[in-house]
Amino acid sequence: MNTLIKKYSILSALIFFHYNLQAHFLDVITSIFNSKTINVGYVYIKGVIMDSEELYFRLHKMGVDNAIDAILLVVDSNGTSAQHGHRLSNLVKNITAHKPIVACTIVEALSGGYNIVSACSWIISQPTSNIGGIGTTYKIPKKDDFIHFGSGKFKCIRYKADGVLEEDCAEYHQQRVNQLGELFCKVVSENRKLSFEFIKDLESAYFTGPEALEIGLIDQLGYMEDAIHKIAELVGAKNNRAYTKVNLVDLEHKVLAEYDL
Numbered sequence: 001m002n003t004l005i006k007k008y009s010i011l012s013a014l015i016f017f018h019y020n021l022q023a024h025f026l027d028v029i030t031s032i033f034n035s036k037t038i039n040v041g042y043v044y045i046k047g048v049i050m051d052s053e054e055l056y057f058r059l060h061k062m063g064v065d066n067a068i069d070a071i072l073l074v075v076d077s078n079g080t081s082a083q084h085g086h087r088l089s090n091l092v093k094n095i096t097a098h099k100p101i102v103a104c105t106i107v108e109a110l111s112g113g114y115n116i117v118s119a120c121s122w123i124i125s126q127p128t129s130n131i132g133g134i135g136t137t138y139k140i141p142k143k144d145d146f147i148h149f150g151s152g153k154f155k156c157i158r159y160k161a162d163g164v165l166e167e168d169c170a171e172y173h174q175q176r177v178n179q180l181g182e183l184f185c186k187v188v189s190e191n192r193k194l195s196f197e198f199i200k201d202l203e204s205a206y207f208t209g210p211e212a213l214e215i216g217l218i219d220q221l222g223y224m225e226d227a228i229h230k231i232a233e234l235v236g237a238k239n240n241r242a243y244t245k246v247n248l249v250d251l252e253h254k255v256l257a258e259y260d261l
Contacts, residue, residue: 036244038235040228041068042256049080049112052088059088061251063095070099070231072248073120074224076106077113082136082180085112089187092119100234104227105129105218110206111136114217115184118191121234123218124227131212134188135204136180138173140165192216228259 041062049055062068073092079085092101096119103109103120110133117123125131140157157173158166165173185199192199194216202215212218220226232243246259 036242038069038232038243038246039067039249039253040231040246041065041071042248042250043071043073045073045075045077045113045116047077049077049084049088052080052084056088056091058251059091059095063091063099067253068099068249069235071095071101072227072231073101073103073117074106075103075109075113075117077110077116078108079111079113079133080115081112082184085115086183086187088116089119089191092116093191096121100231100238102227102231102234104222104224105131105209108206115187118188118217122220122230124220124222124230125209125212125218126223127209127221129209129212130206131209131217132202132206133204134184134199134202136177136184138177138180140173225259229261232261 043055043058043062045055059071062071080088095101100121101119102122102124103117105117105123105125106129108130109117109125110130114132114134158169160166181204182200185196188194189196189199207215207217209218209221213221220230228246232246236243244261246261247255248257248259249255
């Protein structure tokens, strides 16, 4: 009898342990899927972007990281080369196909800086921000004391005796600038769903926040807190869930700041 009671007690304990373990497991799974917190990757772009490599791979890693729900791009940049700008803009566009990226401009998002921003899911700018500068420039060195030889007519920059560019050389380089500028306008027109002619007719001008909003270069006037709320809205719509907290995190998931919604 005592042996039977002992066996029954052990069996009861095992059943109790099993159901408690199962309940705990379900609680963990439920808490994960019902989490009210969003992890947002934080990326700050400042000044002229001389080399896009580090920024490119930071964005790429955040884009493929399933623990990061969205990306906040804080921008204070007056440009980069046409090549770097197009590369980064294309990456941002690809990421936004599956993960929201919200841009928040501070002082400026000009030229190549705006090229990158234009591909974001949503653009928020401070009223005093400078936005636009959609165009390209090309710098040619002044005539110097060196004699340049090239294998082709346009391999080297050719000057007249008075230091002015040869006409055909000047025309050739202006054509290059025009082509790059039109490619830039085409990218922005596609990203912002504005006509190519409209973007081109802006003549590379830059605008304040309210002006940029009026002509469609940005989506909203606001600040960092507004960008945080927009991210929660976009992620919530995607996952059909309401969120109450946002964590700004770096590439290693270290929490940089917490926001209660």
